[in-house]
Amino acid sequence: MKETEKKVAIVTGSSSGIGFQTALILARNGYSTYASMRNIEKSKIIMEIAKKEGLPLQVIQIDVNDSFTVKKAIDKIVNVSKRIDILVNNAGYGLFGALEELSIEEIKAQFETNFFGVVRVTQAVLPTMRNQVGGGTIVNISSVGGQMSVPILSAYNSTKFALEGLSESLSYELGSFGIRVIIIEPGFIKTNIMNSSVLAKKASGKKSPYYSSTQRIESHFRSMMDSPESSTPEEVAKVILHAVTSGNPQLRFTVGNDAAAIIQAKRKMSEPDFINLIKQQLKLESQ
């Protein structure tokens, strides 16, 4: 029997990308895995793979914006599986647009999913994790954009900065209960995220004073994502598996060469030099 056989994992946003691959890798390594997604109709492929490979994987509905679906799913999991060892807070999307052109509703919606979604699921899971023998692990999918910001993504960056702060606090709060918190900071990963991201309503017209910079930065991100250098969601999933199975994992894991390079540059360079580097990369005016 594998050591992990009776351990239970939940992944949010498992319909595609990083969540999809993470649910599969956890199930392939013996975790009884709940691949949660807001739209169960998107479960066909993961269910086919699970069936073909005989994986201990089930699909369950969670819309991280909806407290009712969160509570219903977590109650069901605890009822059936009795414990929750790993929670991977992965669900998220990007909001493109200069701050001036973002509506308060668009920014709130971005926070609702990327930040409050994490709060909602984590709060629902904690009473079980805290009271079980062996503690547990909470993995929060942040981003390199949780350590450094770029123009046109201020709302997205803010959600990830907030998530980093939340995760850091949480790691202190939960340490004495045997619950570990891990922050994953991917760089550019080839997923559906550019298509699932939202362009702010006011930013989409040619009348926008930010139109050309928005277009340029968006296409820069698309080309970075399509480049052979960018990493795959499978690589992120492998890092998550490594992190959750490590005896004493560090708090933060970056994924991808681009991520490691930019985070190192931010640590080592002076602030003005770092800002100029980002400006050069994004072809922005220099100071």
Ligand SMILES: NC(=O)c1ccc[n+]([C@@H]2O[C@H](COP(=O)([O-])OP(=O)(O)OC[C@H]3O[C@@H](n4cnc5c(N)ncnc54)[C@H](OP(=O)(O)O)[C@@H]3O)[C@@H](O)[C@H]2O)c1
């Ligand atoms: N790809 C990158 O380059 C990159 C880099 C750094 C960080 N990340 C982070 O990685 C995470 C996963 O993104 P991805 O790249 O794998 O993109 P993706 O393929 O677009 O996957 C996003 C997942 O989140 C789900 N989701 C969105 N809103 C949700 C909600 N309210 N409730 C439940 N699920 C919801 C989506 O479900 P639907 O299919 O129903 O839309 C989808 O399953 C995100 O937190 C993202 O910020 C990605």
